[in-house]
Amino acid sequence: MNNIYKSIVASIALTAMTGAAFAQVIGKMEDQIRWRQSAYHTMAWSMGRIKANVEGQYNKDQVVEAANVIQAIANSKMGALYQPGSDKGKGWKETRLKPAFFTDKENLPKIAQGFGAAANEMAKVAAGGDAAAVKAQFGKLGEACKACHEKFREED
């Protein structure tokens, strides 16, 4: 089962927690959206670091650090931060989440699974230290990001 789908299931399971504990995990709507935006920007910074390395002088440590950040976030079940109605609202800025996120039961699991797998593979390839393999996997990971943006994120 993919990460986001698992998260959605997990977030439903979370309702067994006390109200207070549940609120801490998913926060208010504003917190949820801000945490999502923060996590994606942290991944964007990390993608930029890998890009700089595959296009310029290659530093294995830097690529490993960045890939590990992406992998950890990709596996953190961020789906809990997508509560119903969170396609409207402001975190750091207005969310760009499309309502389709809550209705497209066919594409969401596939896209989420693809992203999780690409992130795990990125971390594995980064640890191997082969710059050409990293470049190839970086391209695949970028495609996985883009697949989600195209379906579920509004253009600016």
Place this chain on the structure above:
Amino acid sequence: MNNIYKSIVASIALTAMTGAAFAQVIGKMEDQIRWRQSAYHTMAWSMGRIKANVEGQYNKDQVVEAANVIQAIANSKMGALYQPGSDKGKGWKETRLKPAFFTDKENLPKIAQGFGAAANEMAKVAAGGDAAAVKAQFGKLGEACKACHEKFREED
């Protein structure tokens, strides 16, 4: 050598990269500050998840996921995002970085090293799955966060 100190050294070493590649890694001042704020908020979300688990019903997977996010970010040499002058400026919001960050050569390495060590230990203890040990290490990690906030972050 601790993470932030290593990052500072690494960020100096980065000047050997081409201007374009370097700019990609550290971004414009606004990017740097936004990336820092994003990374800290991603860690704050993760701390909230661990807190909910140690105070409520314990879910090992959730704690491991959150601890791994904190560990990966703590080891990502964020020091590169603290270029001179970045105690002024706006990312998502005005930075709260104190100028002391750039002058306190005695406390910064100690505090950064303490945080890195606490984050690595948190991930290790989380993987062990002992809720009491996780609670104790969560307290220590919180102290490590606070040590830095007290010295280097302005109050709201």
